[in-house]
Amino acid sequence: MVGNDMDPRVSVGLIGLGTVGTGVAKILLENADLIAKRVGTSIDLVRIADLDIQKDREIHLPPGMLTTDANALLHDPSIDVVVELVGGYDAAKRFILTAFDQGKHVVTANKALLAVHGEEIYHAAIRTGCDLGFEASVGGGIPIIRALTEGLAANHLSSIFGIMNGTSNYILTRMTEEGKGFQEVLELAKSAGYAEADPTLDVEGGDAAHKLAILINLAFGTAVHIKEVYTEGIAHLSTLDFAFAREFGFTIKLLGIAKHHEEEVEARVHPTLLPSASPLAKVSGVYNAIHLVGDAVGDVVFYGKGAGSLPTASAVVSDIIDIARNKRRGVSGRVPPTSFQWTQRMPLRIRPIEEITSMYYLRFTVVDRPGVLSAIAGVLGEHEISIASVLQKGREEGQAVPLVVMTHRSSERAVQTALDVINRMPVVLEKTILLRIEGAEESPLMKEDH
Amino acid sequence: MVGNDMDPRVSVGLIGLGTVGTGVAKILLENADLIAKRVGTSIDLVRIADLDIQKDREIHLPPGMLTTDANALLHDPSIDVVVELVGGYDAAKRFILTAFDQGKHVVTANKALLAVHGEEIYHAAIRTGCDLGFEASVGGGIPIIRALTEGLAANHLSSIFGIMNGTSNYILTRMTEEGKGFQEVLELAKSAGYAEADPTLDVEGGDAAHKLAILINLAFGTAVHIKEVYTEGIAHLSTLDFAFAREFGFTIKLLGIAKHHEEEVEARVHPTLLPSASPLAKVSGVYNAIHLVGDAVGDVVFYGKGAGSLPTASAVVSDIIDIARNKRRGVSGRVPPTSFQWTQRMPLRIRPIEEITSMYYLRFTVVDRPGVLSAIAGVLGEHEISIASVLQKGREEGQAVPLVVMTHRSSERAVQTALDVINRMPVVLEKTILLRIEGAEESPLMKEDH
Numbered sequence: 001m002v003g004n005d006m007d008p009r010v011s012v013g014l015i016g017l018g019t020v021g022t023g024v025a026k027i028l029l030e031n032a033d034l035i036a037k038r039v040g041t042s043i044d045l046v047r048i049a050d051l052d053i054q055k056d057r058e059i060h061l062p063p064g065m066l067t068t069d070a071n072a073l074l075h076d077p078s079i080d081v082v083v084e085l086v087g088g089y090d091a092a093k094r095f096i097l098t099a100f101d102q103g104k105h106v107v108t109a110n111k112a113l114l115a116v117h118g119e120e121i122y123h124a125a126i127r128t129g130c131d132l133g134f135e136a137s138v139g140g141g142i143p144i145i146r147a148l149t150e151g152l153a154a155n156h157l158s159s160i161f162g163i164m165n166g167t168s169n170y171i172l173t174r175m176t177e178e179g180k181g182f183q184e185v186l187e188l189a190k191s192a193g194y195a196e197a198d199p200t201l202d203v204e205g206g207d208a209a210h211k212l213a214i215l216i217n218l219a220f221g222t223a224v225h226i227k228e229v230y231t232e233g234i235a236h237l238s239t240l241d242f243a244f245a246r247e248f249g250f251t252i253k254l255l256g257i258a259k260h261h262e263e264e265v266e267a268r269v270h271p272t273l274l275p276s277a278s279p280l281a282k283v284s285g286v287y288n289a290i291h292l293v294g295d296a297v298g299d300v301v302f303y304g305k306g307a308g309s310l311p312t313a314s315a316v317v318s319d320i321i322d323i324a325r326n327k328r329r330g331v332s333g334r335v336p337p338t339s340f341q342w343t344q345r346m347p348l349r350i351r352p353i354e355e356i357t358s359m360y361y362l363r364f365t366v367v368d369r370p371g372v373l374s375a376i377a378g379v380l381g382e383h384e385i386s387i388a389s390v391l392q393k394g395r396e397e398g399q400a401v402p403l404v405v406m407t408h409r410s411s412e413r414a415v416q417t418a419l420d421v422i423n424r425m426p427v428v429l430e431k432t433i434l435l436r437i438e439g440a441e442e443s444p445l446m447k448e449d450h
Numbered sequence: 451m452v453g454n455d456m457d458p459r460v461s462v463g464l465i466g467l468g469t470v471g472t473g474v475a476k477i478l479l480e481n482a483d484l485i486a487k488r489v490g491t492s493i494d495l496v497r498i499a500d501l502d503i504q505k506d507r508e509i510h511l512p513p514g515m516l517t518t519d520a521n522a523l524l525h526d527p528s529i530d531v532v533v534e535l536v537g538g539y540d541a542a543k544r545f546i547l548t549a550f551d552q553g554k555h556v557v558t559a560n561k562a563l564l565a566v567h568g569e570e571i572y573h574a575a576i577r578t579g580c581d582l583g584f585e586a587s588v589g590g591g592i593p594i595i596r597a598l599t600e601g602l603a604a605n606h607l608s609s610i611f612g613i614m615n616g617t618s619n620y621i622l623t624r625m626t627e628e629g630k631g632f633q634e635v636l637e638l639a640k641s642a643g644y645a646e647a648d649p650t651l652d653v654e655g656g657d658a659a660h661k662l663a664i665l666i667n668l669a670f671g672t673a674v675h676i677k678e679v680y681t682e683g684i685a686h687l688s689t690l691d692f693a694f695a696r697e698f699g700f701t702i703k704l705l706g707i708a709k710h711h712e713e714e715v716e717a718r719v720h721p722t723l724l725p726s727a728s729p730l731a732k733v734s735g736v737y738n739a740i741h742l743v744g745d746a747v748g749d750v751v752f753y754g755k756g757a758g759s760l761p762t763a764s765a766v767v768s769d770i771i772d773i774a775r776n777k778r779r780g781v782s783g784r785v786p787p788t789s790f791q792w793t794q795r796m797p798l799r800i801r802p803i804e805e806i807t808s809m810y811y812l813r814f815t816v817v818d819r820p821g822v823l824s825a826i827a828g829v830l831g832e833h834e835i836s837i838a839s840v841l842q843k844g845r846e847e848g849q850a851v852p853l854v855v856m857t858h859r860s861s862e863r864a865v866q867t868a869l870d871v872i873n874r875m876p877v878v879l880e881k882t883i884l885l886r887i888e889g890a891e892e893s894p895l896m897k898e899d900h
């Protein structure tokens with residue numbers, strides 16, 4: 001895979017001509033001149049493999065460029081870079097590993113694959129001396145992978161907070177702004193083309209968890225398997241929670257959160273209350289934003305379109321350009337796909353959710369009767385959970401009413417144990433809703449004790 | 451400058467141990483282990499030149515590391531990378547060019563130098579085959595240079611909007627939030643350490659103009675000299691303007707603005723009214739944020755600390771890491787300092803301010819008397835300036851009152867010509883205040899005609 005200086009041109013083979021693949025073809029064809037001016041050599045899209053070569057894709061491809069045979073492309077010695085955009089696990093992984101074995105560099109947007117089989121793929125790239133680009137796997141067009149591996153490489157990173165799934169953020173934004181329920185907004189998102197027919201991966205947090213696993217690898221130099229990321233979605237959120245959050249000055253976002261503690265890492269995706277004035281709380285619609293904290297740089301936030309054909313393709317092509325710049329100089333492997341050198345990574349324990357501490361929003365559904373608050377507060381107190389504020393609405397003696405408690409920083413295990421007790425109390429009519437709060441340490445609300 | 455594979459270690463010489471230099475030394479010493487794990491080789495700070503070697507800088511340096519002789523450092527054959535942090539023009543330029551002639555790579559944070567002598571310095575880097583890193587010259591720790599040269603390299607960039615000076619943004623934020631006047635807040639900024647004794651470069655827009663010139667070079671592949679950037683500061687803004695802006699739903703920010711039009715580029719720094727809901731309007735205090743628009747990626751915003759010892763040093767060290775990764779592979783010049791290949795750049799005309807179009811905020815100081823609005827509106831109409839909305843405050847017959855007009859998109863020349871006429875009208879008591887508006891094309895306020 002060391003390039004030939006006599007022929008610095010770079011030939012690209014693309015597998016998968018779906019939404020992102022079409023965007024990649026479009027950019028490589030339409031911006032070819034611009035790219036050549038930047039790189040100093042041309043990047044030629046020579047072959048595209050897709051199972052459906054009849055479909056009209058609104059781009060004009062030269063005749064003969066399309067094939068149904070991915071293997072022919074993978075074994076074509078004239079191809080330098082293989083772009084894998086078929087998604088999924090088995091076939092995609094086979095294509096990538098075959099490409100490496102053929103001495104070809106690989107660019108992919110496949111976050112699910114990297115979150116599950118990342119270690120095997122990263123190691124194959126390093127072993128074969130090939131480059132692997134996956135800027136498009138997180139944050140669409142936002143250059144967040146490069147930020148972690150290069151721009152912020154001087155920093156010990158301490159945390160990552162990210163809105164990394166556009167569909168769920170679109171739904172949460174409409175629920176926040178319009179006061180509508182989850183199911184209603186989900187249907188609206190589907191008809192607007194912002195949610196897929198099966199939205200499970202987006203609304204249950206799986207997609208965000210894939211992306212978080214990839215970022216943790218780069219930020220902290222440790223492998224994390226998707227199974228180790230605590231993942232909770234947004235389907236159980238009620239309009240009540242949005243109204244109460246607002247009343248306390250918070251906005252609900254589905255966040256991917258990672259924190260580095262000495263020998264451990266927190267890795268969790270869940271709906272989170274953020275102070276409404278914080279930068280992430282203001283990210284609306286299908287936009288993504290990722291907030292990193294480093295020991296030298298402090299806070300940095302990256303914001304942009306997290307999905308879509310051209311934004312994601314922008315990231316794919318940036319990786320191809322990177323490889324072309326390497327090939328022109330006859331090198332590869334400048335920056336390892338693990339950011340840290342393979343032998344210099346350190347396995348860190350992923351801290352189970354029970355062991356974290358956080359501030360909590362607890363919404364109890366209780367019978368409106370004197371003494372209920374004191375009973376619940378008593379159980380919380382026994383478990384050393386300190387209350388920051390309380391909101392009790394409605395005044396209909398004997399009816400079910402919501403009672404909201406915001407806690408100071410407490411242990412998750414203590415909170416879960418206390419809720420087990422509280423949920424069994426006869427005056428508690430429904431399972432208590434627990435939401436975690438981030439970024440409110442400085443809020444006056446959370447500082448004073450009530 | 452092609453590295454020796456037998457000795458991949460990288461030796462750094464630092465010239466200038468001020469605020470940023472101290473931060474660089476601190477990161478290189480304290481994060482040495484982290485950096486070596488990422489790069490695969492160690493980066494050794496071997497020599498520091500500063501005129502004042504007695505000063506206590508709160509870092510522990512090995513004995514003998516400090517010297518007053520920059521030339522000894524520049525001619526030390528063991529040094530691979532020279533970090534120039536003395537600032538200013540003549541000496542800094544001489545150090546950088548000497549380093550290149552000695553086959554050394556250079557990292558600098560000197561935006562003033564690059565905005566004035568960039569072409570000479572960029573060309574010297576390319577001619578000698580050395581790398582030049584200047585991530586720290588714009589946006590402190592925000593990796594904006596890499597975003598333009600690498601992460602977004604697949605895009606035709608169409609515009610740049612940036613809050614690129616922390617001091618002026620700190621002042622504007624306090625003026626907005628506290629309703630205080632410029633002079634009062636400037637004094638507060640000085641005592642808080644956010645403004646220098648001579649704040650001219652910050653509050654008159656010069657510093658932002660330097661940074662904008664650097665970004666234009668990378669984004670559009672054309673050289674722009676600082677003299678061609680239209681520059682207006684914030685010292686003339688009155689508390690009245692902040693109050694009116696807020697009433698119309700706008701926030702005043704000092705923006706660096708660049709727009710690409712076919713064969714021309716707009717390049718201007720001036721106080722700007724932004725819709726209060728836009729991402730840049732919400733950037734407060736000493737933070738910087740840069741909003742880029744590309745044809746594939748759409749809108750991307752980068753946010754972080756734009757100044758300070760460690761954030762700026764984070765960017766300096768990221769450049770050193772980049773050079774170390776190149777040296778380890780025995781290459782340099784992967785990405786030219788001009789982003790575009792030197793021979794592939796195209797001189798674009800910098801559009802003079804008179805030739806731009808914009809929406810305008812015009813604050814007239816007039817005698818409160820019937821017919822005044824109609825007279826002013828008449829002159830605007832004669833110059834084909836269409837009014838979007840009008841705000842007239844106070845009702846004290848015969849007294850001086852402010853009259854604010856927001857215009858639809860108009861030609862700057864027409865507006866300036868109309869103001870020449872209006873400013874000479876006897877009912878107009880003071881020179882009219884003109885502020886440009888950005889990002890309001892979609893605002894309902896600016897759409898309907900009153």
